[in-house]
Amino acid sequence: MTPLARISAAIALLDALESAPRRPADGVANDFFRARRFIGGGDRRAIADRAWGVVRERARLDWHIDRTGAAPTGRLLMAAYLLLVEGGGLAGVEAAFNGGQYAERPLTQEERRCLTKLEGQPFLHPKMDEATRLNLPEWALPGLRVRFGDSLPEAAAGLEGSAPLDLRVNLLRTSRDAAAAALAAEGIPTEPTRYSPWGLRVADRRPILNTRVFQDGLVEIQDEGSQLIALLADARPGMKVADYCAGAAGKTLAMAATMGNRGRIAALDVSVPRLTGAAKRLVRAGVHNAETHLLEAGDRWVKRRAAGFDRVLVDAPCTGTGTWRRNPDARLRTTQEDYAELITKQRAILDRAASLVRPGGKLIYATCSILPGEDEEQVRDFLGQHSDFDAVPLAEAWADAGMQGPPPGEGPHMALAPHSHGTDGFFAAVLRRRA
Known part of the structure; x- marks a missing residue:
């Protein structure tokens, strides 16, 4: 797929998520890609990463778009993400929405009006309320303040990063050192987890499910x-x-x-x-x-x-x-x-x-x-x-x-x-x- 086709597919995935607001996003995404088996693994990851980027920043994107008086459609959310988060500028967004083969149709007059107002605005705007600035729902703030006190900003930032891939070694069948060596032999480097005596953390998010180590029951995916x-x-x-x-x-x-x-x-x-x-x-x-x-x-x-x-x-x-x-x-x-x-x-x-x-x-x-x-x-x-x-x-x-x-x-x-x-x-x- 071309880069612009990936953007268009990510918008389609956002629309699918929006149509099922109470359903877990991973289930919606699995159905989305299952219906589009022509999309290869690399394209699938790129599409999902961009869509999840919008989902992670949805509250802040909604805040920005709401200030312009526009409605947060999948297209506008993606365009605002490209503009404010990825920093491509309005010209870059227009190039991505150029109406070419497999690309999104050109921006509408209303979409361009909204994006023109957003261009040059800081993503973390000083006028944002605390919940939006921290990317937390308002209802959860009181409890999170009790839990984290003055460390709430650091705790909120920790909830925004990407999660690591942790494995638990099945001690019924192997040892942690042996499992790490077997994974390394399959091209997957790991390091021992900080606390768990059974854990291995994968250096990057590499596919595990198709490895012999996983299929033979030597490891399970489980957060430390x-x-x-x-x-x-x-x-x-x-x-x-x-x-x-x-x-x-x-x-x-x-x-x-x-x-x-x-x-x-x-x-x-x-x-x-x-x-x-x-x-x-x-x-x-x-x-x-x-x-x-x-x-x-x-x-x-x-x-x-x-x-x-x-x-x-x-x-x-x-x-x-x-x-x-x-x-x-x-x-x-x-x-x-x-x-x-x-x-x-x-x-x-x-x-x-x-x-x-x-x-x-x-x-x-x-x-x-x-x-x-x-x-x-x-x-x-x-x-x-x-x-x-x-x-x-x-x-x-x-x-x-x-x-x-x-x-x-x-x-x-x-x-x-x-x-x-x-x-x-x-x-x-x-x-x-x-x-």
């Missing part, structure tokens, strides 16, 4: 922060473990490795597709001590197994604010109403999952959120309602998991953020049921 949640579970050989809200079973796989495939893990979720994907991953990784179970309305599975597990991991559904650099569309899709509904749902899930913990066992509550309302405040409220549980300090939980040296952070719970730890934003609290 997510790996640390599984580590804090401290799942050991012979234990009975429940992975509540298991999803695609990334943490189930990690805990199976720390258990040496001995003991039992129940991967629980409410989604059939997620559990189907989980079952396939378990087979590829050589996990033999895990089973999946679908949680349905009226299901008595939890009640029948009350107080029967040594470890219960609750990776609760959340706003995903800690993953905004990886899922930039989520900051546009998620609302204050979503946030309130999720807090209620988290509380119910945590109460239900806690009944599975045996006396002396541990409950690990985790989210990929950086909002205290979904994190510390949930733990505080839970402990206020469950006098038979105590919080395990992070340093103690870190040492219990066999880790040497200080944990990532000094607070009572693990609270990770991109700008301070280089991981996605994650929260984890370890709670012990009194014997």
